[in-house]
Amino acid sequence: MAKDLPSDEFFTDKLRVPEALTFDDVLLRPKESRVEPDQADLTSQISTNVEVSTPILSAAMDTVTESGLAIEMARQGGLGVLHRNMTIDRMVEEIDRVKRADELIIPLDDVVTANPEMSVREVDELMAREGVGGAPVVNTRGEVLGIISSTDIRPHLEVNEDDPVTEAMTDEVITAHEDVDSRDAFDLMYEHKIERVPVVDDENLLVGLVTMQGILQRREYKEAVRDENGRLRVGVAVSPFELDRAEAADDVDADVLFIDTAHAHNRNVIDGAKEIKESVDADVVVGNVGTREAAAELVDFADGIKVGIGPGSICTTRVVSGAGMPQITAVAQVADVAAEHDVPVIADGGIRYSGDAIKAIAAGADAVMLGSYFAGTDEAPGRVVTMNGKKYKQYRGMGSVGAMKSGDTERYLKEDPDEEDEYVPEGVEAATPYKGTxxxxxxxxxxxxxxxxxxxxxxxxxxxKDRAEFVRVSSAGQAEGHAHDVVITDEAPNYSPQSE
Incomplete structure (x- = not known):
């Protein structure tokens, strides 16, 4: 007969578990409405000081977000988050590309200029080499003497290619002061029928250039997310243990730093995140977490909290580690705590349809982050492959062996192993259908x-978020919600069957 049997049921009690739900388990309950879809305003806060026109972020993955995609995300009203599988120097370059993409005033360092000693031929070759249609002519002091354009050196204008550029330039230069705004710059160029205006300081020294093309480009992106200087906003992923990377990103005006770990409810991660927060001016979003207890540890210092333990399409954390939290429940638990402190919540992962994204908002998120959804686009850095006659783009989890070998083991709080077979991945390498723009x-x-x-x-x-209510859905209800009992002949741009 066994002796000293425990009187309680310590382990059995563990099996009396709470229910946890994800996107397919719930639907939004329809309500009386006077709101037409195109009247709905998606403007939302993603961190303490950063607001977006569209509450959508691209994931910090090396097959999803580099400067090309981050630029387009910001232009369309969202936010791109640059991955961290790159050197600090390259990260700085990527941030700089985003920040300079839609600048009203092209800074002096980027302006192609000619000096008055150059010949017409030399200037023509310079402009062709740099891909510009015109250049200010400046002296050694930086004063603007004139402006030369390709139209000034056409053959029929009888300008000899060996003549000094001063013979061909327009010397009655229209300039703008460095505090000019886009409206005034447009009016100035329209009035004088010119395509570019040198920007000068109080001493008439060149500080930059405004072009009509740049102004029209800015007008095209009315919903673009910009900083106080009119530049596109960008987010950057950093390790909680890389203070130097965080400070370098902050020095070149990254708008939001994302503490990028698979499990942020870790004392070492929290300590590192706090140190970074104290050292930078940028907002600091901390993730990933999935419980209210984790949120309680972060709300006192974080500018935002990112939620998601294993929901991503290429993430295997839940089956490899046995740990995780279904995403709707995870978002709701974190939002319960974060809302009391006005800390924005970002739902990261598991979103396959637009309906999933808005369900995440209903559960308490302020924005959503997606990876595979954007990995198939033209702007994503993954390479295009063709399989069975269809185009796909490379897509891999940051916990995959390939991503870890590229330098991302820290995200999973692991050391770099000596041998490849010593990696313990929490993600896979895959391909996602090519989608276009x-x-x-x-x-x-x-x-x-x-x-x-x-x-x-x-x-x-x-x-x-205040009005939305959920109803629970059975497996039959889930099936009913998808296209059924038909053969799809023309694919919709926003839907693919569950089996794909």
Whole structure:
């Protein structure tokens, strides 16, 4: 007979578990509404000081977000988060590319200039080499003497290619002061029928250049997310243990730093995140977490909290480690705590459809982050492959062996092993269907989210979060919600069957 049997049921009690839900388990309950989908305003806060027009972020993955995609994300009203599988120097270059993409005033260092001693031929070759149609002519002091354009040196103008540039330039130069805004710059160029205006300081020294092309480009992106200087915003992933990387990103004006770990409810991660927060001016978003207890540890210092333990399509954390939290429940638990402290919540991973994205907002998120959804776009850095006659783009989890070998073991709080077979990955390498432009994908995603707001009768994100209610869905209800009992002949741009 066994002796000293425990009187309690310590282990049996562990089996009396709470329920945890994800996107397919729930639907939004339709309500009376006067809100048409195109009236719904998706503007939302993603961190303490950063607001976006569309509450959508691209994931910090090396097959998803580099400067090309980050530029387009910001232009379309969202935010791109640069991955950290790159050197600090390259990260600085990538941030700089985003920041300079849509600048109103091209800074002096980037302006192609000619000096008055150059010949017409030399200037023509210079402009052709640099890919510009005109250049200010400046002396050694930096004063603007004139401006030369390709139209000034056409053959029929009888300008000899060996003549000094001063013979061909326009010497009655229209300039703008360095505090000029886009409206005044446009009016100035329109009035004088010119395409570029040198920008000067109080001493008439060149400090930059404004072009009509640049102004029209800015006008095209009315929903673009910009900083106080009119530059596109960008996020950057950093390790909690890389203070030098965080400070370097902050020095070149990254807007949001994302503490990028698979499990942020870790004392070492929290200590590192706090040190970074104290050392930078940028907002600091900390992730990933999935419980209210984790949120309680972060709300006192974080500018935002990112939620997601294993929901991503290429993430195997839950099956490898046995740990995780279904995403709807994870978001709701974190949001319960974060909302009391006005800390924005970002739902990261598991979103396959626009309906999933708006469900995440209903559960308490302020924005969503997606990886595979954007990995197939033109702007993503993954290479294109063709399989069985269809185009795909490379896509891999940051916990995959390939990503870890490229330098991302720290995200999973692991050391670099000596041998390849010693890696313990928490992600896979895969391919995702090629989709075309990021703009079209964002249009479908944000449009679906607006439709969800219309069904609930909410015109703004805060109102939607307040009004939205869920109903529980059975497996039969899930099947009923998808296209069924038909053969799809023409694919919709925002839907693919579950089996794919």
């Amino acid at each position: 990021l703009k079209s994908e964002l249009h479908q995603l944000s449009g679906g989210m607006q439709s969800g707001m219309g069904y609930v009768g909410a015109e703004t994100v805060p109102e939607f």
